[in-house]
Amino acid sequence: MPPQRPRAALRILVLDIGGSHVKVALPGRPDEVEVASGTRLTPQKMLRKLRPVLRGERFDRVSIGYPGIVVRGRIVSEPAHLGRGWAGFDFERAFHRPTRIVNDAAMQALGSYHGGRMLFLGLGTGLGTALVLDGEIEPMEIAHLPYKKGRTYEDYVGEAALERLGHKKWQKEVRDVTCLLTAALEPEYVVIGGGNERKLRRLPPKSERGDNRNAILGGLRLWDPAATAPRSGRRGGSARA
Numbered sequence: 505m506p507p508q509r510p511r512a513a514l515r516i517l518v519l520d521i522g523g524s525h526v527k528v529a530l531p532g533r534p535d536e537v538e539v540a541s542g543t544r545l546t547p548q549k550m551l552r553k554l555r556p557v558l559r560g561e562r563f564d565r566v567s568i569g570y571p572g573i574v575v576r577g578r579i580v581s582e583p584a585h586l587g588r589g590w591a592g593f594d595f596e597r598a599f600h601r602p603t604r605i606v607n608d609a610a611m612q613a614l615g616s617y618h619g620g621r622m623l624f625l626g627l628g629t630g631l632g633t634a635l636v637l638d639g640e641i642e643p644m645e646i647a648h649l650p651y652k653k654g655r656t657y658e659d660y661v662g663e664a665a666l667e668r669l670g671h672k673k674w675q676k677e678v679r680d681v682t683c684l685l686t687a688a689l690e691p692e693y694v695v696i697g698g699g700n701e702r703k704l705r706r707l708p709p710k711s712e713r714g715d716n717r718n719a720i721l722g723g724l725r726l727w728d729p730a731a732t733a734p735r736s737g738r739r740g741g742s743a744r745a
Contacts, residue, residue, distance in 0.1 A: 513728075514564050514565050514727055514728060515531035515532070515562055515563045515564045515565070516531060516563065516564070516565045516566070516567055516723065516724055516727050516728070517529070517530065517531060517558070517561070517563040517565070517566045517567070517599075517601075518566075518567045518568075518569075518719075518720050518723030518724065519554075519566070519567070519568045519569065519723075520569045520608060520611065520612075520716075520719040520720065520723070521541065521550070521568065521569060521570055521571055521586070521608060522541060522571060522608065522628060522629060523541060523542070523543075523571065523583075523584075523585035523586065523628065523629030523630065523663075524540070524541060524542065524629060525538045525539060525540055525541050526538065526539050526540075526541050526545075526550060526553070526554075527716070527719065527720070528554065528557055528558075529720040529723065530557075530558075530561050530563075531561070531562070531563050536717070536720065537557055539553040539554065539557065540553070541586060542586070543585060543586065543587065544586075544587045545586045545587045546586075546587040546588060546589045546590070547589055547590055547593045547595070547598070548589065549587065551598055563601065564601065564602075565601060565602050565603070565604070565727050566595065566596075566599050566601050566602070566603040566604070567603075567604050567605075567606075567611070567722075567723030567724070567726045567727065568595060568603060568604070568605045568606075568723075569605075569606060569607070569608035569609075569610070569611035569612065569719055569722070569723060570583070570590070570605055570606070570607060570608055571583050571584070571585065571586070571607070571608045571629075571630070571632070572584070572590065572607070573607070573643075573645060574605050574606055574607050574610075574643070577604060577605050577606075578592070578605070579591050579592065579593060579605060580592075584630060584648075585629050585630060604726045604727065606641075606643065606722075606726065607632070607634065607643035608626070608632055608719065609624060609626040609632025609633055609634045609643060609698075610624075610634040610641050610642075610643040610722075611719050611722035611723055611726070612624065612626055612632070612634075612697050612698070612714065612716070612718050612719040612722055613634035613635075613636055613641060613695070613722065614636065614641055614721075614722035614725050614726070615717075615718030615719055615720065615721030615722030615723070615724075615725060616695040616697060616714045616715075616718045616722070617636045617639070617641075617695075620638070620692040620693070621635075621636070621637050621638075621690070621691045621692045622635070622636045622637075622691055622692065622693055622694070622695060623635055623685060623686065623689055623691035623693075623694045623695070624636070624694075624695045624697065624714070625681075625682060625685070625694060625695070625696050625697070625698070626697050626698030626714075627661060627662075627678065627696060627697070627698040627699065627700035627701055627704075628662075628663065628698035628699045628700060629662065629663045630647050630658045630662045630663070631646070631647035631657055631658040631661050631662055631698075632647070632698060633645070633646040633647065633685075635689060635691070646685065647662075651681070657681055660674075660677040660681065661674070661677055661678050661681050663700065665677065666700065666703070671703065674703075675703075675704055675705065675706075678696075678704060678708070679706075679708045682694060682696070682708035682711060683708055683709065686708070686709070686710055691710070692710075693710055693711070693712060694708070694710050694711040694712070695711070695712055695713075695714040696708075696711050696712070696713060696714055697713070697714025697715060697716060697718065698714070698716070699716055701713050701714060
């Protein structure tokens, strides 16, 4: 019996969709690319922005981190910080490739995970949350739950809260929220990512800093669980449609 040829590595396109930009990781390239997003970004507009970035690129699979509720790989709610038309949009048809979609915090959590029971908190435009237990990931929608004074958790630790409260008070709120969720969910460790973690001078107890590039690793792990290291390179280039 002739020896079997080794399977070629999957070429995976990873999209990390955020409130201010979409990060794009192209197969075989060390640097990520960014395209602008914002409150008017629809899936159709995103695809138009991506067209020049993807021209000539080859990929077999697509991973998408989406800032909203995803159930069984389907977007079921519109995002808080983007345009409309995302719920039910058929990305497999749009890309003509097998596509897996997860909540964006879940994708970064998957890329940040290194065993045990982990809580992930993503401090970005809003608040992303996910719990990973023995490799099984559970996205959560804690951000919009009531917290105090008629406001939600996101109202105290999101980007708008940083501007409203100022740096010092915002850091205290992040610490209080992290300690509260740690006591409730009992993780072995907490990863704080999402970009604004860089603005924390001191981390809450049991916490470690994440890295936004881990979202790309999480996207690779959606198709290849053995992926173990984030891509090296710059923190995002730029691309304009």
